[in-house]
Amino acid sequence: MAGSDGKPDIQAALAALKESFGNKIPAKIEAIRQSWEKLTATPADSETFKLLHRQTHTLSGTAATYGFDEVGRLAKALEITLQDELTEEPSQWSSAAIDKFETLLTRLEQPDQESSVEKESDMTSLQKPVQETVTAATEETESRSASKLIYLVDDDADFLSTMSMQIETFGYDVAEFTDLTAFSKAVAEQEPSLVIMDVEFDGGPKAGIEYIARINKERDVPLRTIFITGSSGLLTRLDAVRANGLAYYAKPVLVEKLVDAIDRLTHQSVEEPYKIVIVDDAPEQSAFAALTLQQAGMETREVNEPLKLLALLAEFPPDLILMDIYMPECNGLELSRVIRQMDAFVSTPIVFLSSEHDQRKQLGAMSLGGDDFLTKPVQPWHLVSAVTSRVKRGRMIRKLAETDGLTGLLNHSKSKERLEAELARAKREQSHLSFAMLDIDFFKKVNDNYGHPAGDRVLKSLANMFKQRLRQYDVVGRYGGEEFVVILPNTDAATAKLIMDKMRESFSKIDHFSEDGNFTCNFSCGIASYPDFDTGRGLNDEADKALYEAKEGGRNRVIVAKGC
């Protein structure tokens, strides 16, 4: 949600505030109606007169500020009529003035009045920037796809085609160049996210480096370049650094290593936005905290009824919970104890937000499972920094505990946990979900024949390929050994089979390197889907059975469970 200059965010936030205010308008008009009825029944009641005056005054000011101009104008007219023509002295009231108030109020109450307000407000300045936000969002996706464009330059055509196919397997678009003129023309037309350049181009001992250096001289920002070379002399390396080379690899190039470097250099900010749940019984308070955190690029959910928190946690497992201490139904301290009793949230940081200045009470709250205490009113920058540092540390600890060290994928227990969470969401949203279980064929032989380091590289390359190729919300885990799982939300069994078959084909094309020669690998896969199976255990067992069937049927294939 972070825009380059921050402006679209503010506009979007404003539009959201506006919408929420718009929803409250009918109730505000209804309150004015009730006061008016009461005042006409008891004209001498000066308290009611004052109340009605305040109500009309407030609505006229707020409605116009939020861009509901017509509502604001009518409310203003009501206020003036009340103040100047009716006055606090009922003996002065003329029937004309009463009629006028009644007519204005009736117009304010017209349902089509509201729709005309909507139309009118569409024209206001609030609406246009929201569209800009949408455009900005699409541009972002486009630039993201552009970040997958790689220019590969080498005079060895065979090397070029093998290498580009290998890199494409990991989800990148590769353009090959055997000639420098075509390459510079392409750079001028479309900026690649990365250039991979042969150092000894066309026989020159460092022609590739010199060429990049020459191009960079005419550019404000140097081309992002990885050099590959047949020699590994220090002097050439030095030249490569001087030409702003980001990395340097000697042939034969290990594809996995090269792709690791490409991943690192093209996806510098792949980190998921921080997810924060805000629990506060006052919607204004939670909206403000949410807005502040969203401005800092975080994703937020607000809970205004504490008892609804548990349901939300299942579908939106947060990095941190920000909680008001004093709430009706169930206070923050009790609630944090409940959260701490749930295994999945034992380590989720909880930060209390309260106007409590008493240090003893603060400490008491911490002993009950809170991690930090922020005293209201909290300044936006303080809130953002307190949340950021907690989440950073929390994520690091969680990563160590939840992911597999070799591949960086979710480990067994975390994968199962995510399956349950995604399944719950699919049930609620009445959507499909597919669960795939896969196993690398004859993996033991890889280890035996080519050694464990080569085996580890195979596991890593499979993990990298999935991370690159699947959608952001798909979940990939390593169950153990050479067994992996993939959770595909919003995907039925037939589509899941198509996806996994594509992955299987791509994977089988990767050329794995070892000291004892290059080799290829493939995997077998079983798929089970919701709603055909509706428990995590059912999906797990059926996918496992299908995987077994794929193995029995000759391996290197994808089988969908019976009943899907």
Next chain:
Amino acid sequence: MQALERILYAEDEPDIQQIASLALEVVGGFTLKTCNSGLEALAEIEAFEPQLLLFDVMMPDMDGPTALAKIRELDAFKNTPAIFMTAKVQPTEVQKYLDMGAVDVIPKPFDPMTLATQIQEIWARVQS
């Protein structure tokens, strides 16, 4: 010129508080202390030490002008610039608020995208 950072803001209407917080904190980058009434503003002012007061005129408990008069009795805040916000901006009224010691009056409704700039301009004028 001293930069404007701390604003004491008094307004009783939550809807307006919310949009003004957005306009002043998020858009303007000011540090804001929001109070629900003049009385609350009076209670908070010494701890917060604002550089500028931004008060709604009509509030329950204690309205803006009364709160300002009380604040002027405090030595530390005799000269703190004050701005009133009000929906009623008859020329005579504006003069009335200026006579009370306000440096300016901002009419409601305000534009949330430019409110911060408007206040910066008033601040620059007062400082010069």
